[in-house]
Amino acid sequence: MLSVPWWIYLVLMGIVVSGYMTIRTAKKDREIDAAFIEKEGEVYIERIREERERRQQIKRMT
Structure with missing residues (x-):
């Protein structure tokens, strides 16, 4: 164990x-x-909800 240079331990x-x-x-x-x-x-998801509401409002108007 002591035969290994000290810098090897630093590398590891x-x-x-x-x-x-x-x-x-x-x-x-x-x-x-x-x-x-x-x-x-x-x-x-919020955009989908808004689009769905917009389409329902258009459908109610016609």
């Missing part, structure tokens, strides 16, 4: 930290994407 620790940060960042990105998709979905 850097690889582990880099992997952890990659996983953490990917998780955060998925959460942000899910929130954005949900918000856009709500906007789309």
Whole structure:
């Protein structure tokens, strides 16, 4: 164990930290994407409701 240079341990620790940060960042990105998709979905559903109401009002007028 002592025959390995000290900088090898630093490299291995850097690889582990880099992997952890990659996983953490990917998780955060998925959460942000899910929130954005949900918000856009709500906007789309609201547009559909408004269009449906508009068509019903036109139908009542005729």
